[in-house]
Amino acid sequence: MAGSAEYTGVDFYDIDSLLSEEERAVRDTVRQWVSDALIPVIGTAYDEGRFPKQLIPGMAELGLFGANLPEEYGCAGLNNVAYGLIMQELERGDSGIRSFASVQGALVMYPIFAFGSDEQKQHWLPKLASGEEIGCFGLTEPDFGSNPAGMITTARETSDGWVLNGTKMWITNGSQATVAIVWAKTGDIDDAKGIRGFIVPTNTPGFTGKDQKGKLSLRASDTSELHLQDVHLPKDAILPKSAGIKSPLMCLTQARYGIAWGGVGAAMACYDEARRYAMNRVMFGRPIAATQLQQERLAEMLTEITKGQLLALQLGRLKDQGKATPSRVSLAKRNNVNMACEIAREARRLLGANGILVEYHSMRHLANLESVYTYEGTHDMHSLILGQEITGIAAY
Amino acid sequence: MKIAVCIRRVPDTTAKIVIAAAGTAIDPAGVKFVPNPYDEFALEAAIALKEQAGDGETVAVAFGPDSVQETLRTALAMGIDRAVHLQGEPSADGLANARVLVSHLKDGGYDLVLFGKLAVDDYGQQTGAMVAELLERPCATAIAELEVQGGTVKVMREIEGGTEGATCALPAVLTCDKGLNNPRLPSLKGIMAAKKKPLDVTPASVEGAQATVVSLALPPERPAGRIVGEGAAAVPALLEALTSEAKVL
Amino acid sequence: MANVLAILEQRDGALRKGAPELLAAARQLAEAAGGAVDAIVFAAGEVAGLDGLGAAGADRVRTVTGDAFAQYNPDGIVATVATIAGEYRAIVTSATATGKDLAPRIAARIGAPCGMDVTQVEIAGDAVRVTRPVYAGKAIQVLDLAGTPVIAVRPSAYAATSAGKAGAVEALAPASFTQRLTVTGVAEPEGEAVDVAEARVVISGGRGLGDPKHFALLEELAAAFGGEAAVGASRAVVDAGWIGHGHQVGQTGKTVAPELYFAVGISGAIQHLAGMRTAKTIVAINRDKDAPIFKVADYGIVGDLFEVVPALTEAVRKAKG
């Protein structure tokens, strides 16, 4: 049966030798957890279209949430390469699970850390790290996907706080979150500089989250719509250091960074499955691995994965040196997700008719990666971000 | 309670074994090394016993080349307090290696010394019992259940066709089998904390080894078998083969 | 100093199986060294079957009797064996849970090397040479042991012989010892008479069973063999909690070498193969004809185990009369 043999990763260029002992230890821990806890339950969760909630305590115990934030807030204080390796290994299991950790760490904990007051940090970060609180990130709106600056959710200041109104869409973790980071305009509706972030406990009156049903992708992840109708918040709900559209975009850069690694993980899973299958599947009296067409397929996959691994690693090193610019992150997200889409598809094809069965993983990755291709900046948006970087001219 | 856990670094159990040119050891190139799986039961037992007692100290001890420090740090990442690296090359003689460990353990004031039941490389399965003998301490091997209360140790081990219960007093030496517990994974915080925990290095060397490896070789391949048929219809053919060819019925 | 001492195990006054095989190994070694075989048995009282040990290869049977030996008592055995170790070229035990517990204790007490899980033992010049699987059978190590080595020999590695030796029984007084470990008793589960490591026939199940309750199919097949078969399992299903870890065959479980091994719904991960590859005859039943298990099996049936196993059970029952 698929996946019964132990997964040992893909490392053709001894990229392990470029990792520190801690980085490898982090990777191995998460890899083991994915094999032991995630892989055995993911097929059913996906089939039933639900997030496997039972995994949250184990993820928290290992320290997977906000692992690159400082220890004083109950986090592991890892460097960005180790953080990236976590994302790689989680997505080896399933994009939906990586998305869950990504949202909690990069889109909820990170903005509180970067834009929050000391009290907010002390209050929220340890609880989010321990999984006691689950967060979601409300930026995208139904009519403002690639263009968040156009948002129409508003926050009106009152004598004793704020009142929020609006609708957010495509919110991962939305229906089970206990707290939401919601971005809203505090000034003129045309003024993107007035965008500020708010910490909104989801039990606040006027706040509702509703699951998006009928998905053909990321089925093991909850995707929701958030409605805010006259949601009254205290004065200290605002993230004091958030300022303009730049702030949520900084969060997206964090998340995109993780996706650049996640794509590598999904690709490694598909390649590993395809290689094992090719070695065992006999057709015309020999393993299909012995045929030129399949060897070319595998060679192509391995080459692309190796390039993607080096890209992610170099980006991580740059990030640790403070040199990972948003456009550098765009290049890696765009390349690695596209690479993973291709590899998932070719792996599925190598698996032949069996490749459409739920017991194999490649087609699940293939479907998931279509979401990853689109979210956190679509492939096209990243083309245009890079285009702007290269030419100095915005074309969107 | 002060607990020592003696651990080893071994090739991953999924590794393909290649014999080095000299023909007495494996070729380590490309082989992934991991903490000996049985030692993880011992590490988990030590950490859990300390957690249960609320105080005490756990120490991981390894005799081997510098590469064992990575294994020691894995132990620290799991939650062991400090590590001792007895730096040197172990021999093929379990007793000689046991003497090296004893040089550290005898004055360490340990209430409990834990080992894995065996190391999945050499399958020697002897160092723990030998250390107990040299320290003149009670010893139970291959335990699958453990209870420590006051100064008393109660263990259960699996033997052919049953389970054997035994008791002894602290200080004692135990070797741990699968089933004793579910070892925890090192947490990410644990991995970071491991860097800051003490790891003492003491040079050590074996003396008077009485065992020499003559050769190490791959086992003979099993001759190719055959598919006797498909489904339940093949059962008579199988039975015939087992009776008249293999003669095992 | 050319003699060989074989430590035999008993439980409740009955010799454990494997004694004749151990004596066969001791016999071969003693003959190569030009000496005799002594068997030694520790017990609370009478032990049945001692009179047959001469035929199995023992020149002499030494009995050590006392209440202290009502249960396995490593401290007492080690102390007594140490007093007579000087008489021997080598000391052998069975590579059972008990024998493997005992061998290194004796070795350490007398300052000798210990050879564990040995499949072949011979004299090589001044040394005793042992052959043993390492890396769970993925490699074979040959080791030369100096001094009076203590060697645990795999029960299945030697076939019993009929040597027709004297087998004269002599009593030996136990040495004084300090009781450090007290064995409180042995619990034998009902209806599970044969251990995987000892059974002549092992029937192992893996993930292909689909559900823990389907182990019942394998138990029925084992029952058809009439008490000489045990049920084993792959690591995957043991780790999944389908069956106790005592049943696990493989690198982190038991290494078995039965005459007949059935791998049912087991794909054949390398860790599993390591634990059973020395079985005399291997039969694989799997619905995936490309499963690696078929590469090591002597006989394979491709098919649905839920159809094949009941048919096999029925056929074995008939064959066994």
Added chain:
Amino acid sequence: MKPLAQLHPEPLPPFSHPDVLATDTLLSDAEKALRAEVRGWVDERLMPRINDLYFAGEFPGEIATEMGRMGLLGPTTPKEYGGPGRSSVDYGLIMCELLRCASGIRSFASVQSSLVMFPIREYGSEEQKRRWLPPMARGEVVGCFGLTEPDFGSNPAGMIVDATETADGWVLHGTKKWLSNGPSAHVAVVWAKTNGSDDPKSIRGFLVETDRPGVTVHRIDDKFSLRVSESSAMSFDQVKLPKDALLPKSGGLRSPLSCLTQARYGIVWGTLGAAMACYDEALQYAVRRVMFDKPLAATQLQQERLADMVTKITNGQLLAIHLGRLKDAGQATPAQVSLAKRHNVDMACEVAREARRLLGANGILGGWHSMRHMANLESVYTYEGTHDMHTLIIGEAVTGMAAYR
């Protein structure tokens, strides 16, 4: 849950196909009328519920007789056997409209027409034709086709299912896999080696009623693709068949391969339908969806995407029509069919994926169609000769050298 079709923010206009190069001028009025009729039926009867059927993994069994009434089953069957006696181009247009809705719907009709009715017509006795073809054309009797085996996908010559002749008939034994329609089929056309021979020349076809003792149908449900189609495996445990179960004119592997050529021809047209459905959805979305204050359709990247799609579709249209005309002239070779199957399926896979991507986040929702087509087409890529096998068939045709063995 609301029907997924109602989840659209605003309903899109009904489907219309792109025709940039006026390929419609290559069709007769009668052909266009047939297409319009089928399209209308699909829009009315299937489109509103197809996504819900897909999520539920259900085939709408009642459409069999409706299709029969419209003459969509075995449309090239001569009138004397109850068929409408249509041309291959007509057949292609039907396949195109059906797959425009769902691959599973087209598969149903294709199996019935090309893989069951065709071999009966081609290799059956007069009596078999009269008995089976009329009720099949009416959709009252459903058939399936058993060639592939669990271990013999791309290599059917290696099959191990065997039929042994007895005094009063045949005994069939073995297992077939990936039979579409299996669970509702009344009869299966099963290909088997005969009388213990291992020679592919001994392969013959048999008509096996699925209620015969020893026939077991196993549904395959855990699928990421073709969820509207009923996939199955079928095992035959010493199934006794009468003498006249044999298709008398069948002989050798050539016979089932000739059926596959028919089915592949239908796929050439069918995938064109899927590609056009995705393109149309993407186009309608792009002109409506506003981002950065203008429709997506006004941006260069999306225009490039749409231009690529429509170019590929136009290539596919020309290939299909030309191949259809060749076929009606009795000139289409299997390698020519391979070329078009390989091209059009790959083309449809690309178009579906790009359409899904143009739809952005909405593209993963089951209220839209492109991602469903994208998943279905992965099966089409693999079945009836994988893409790789067609590469090697074309390779053999142009070089004279076989590279698949």
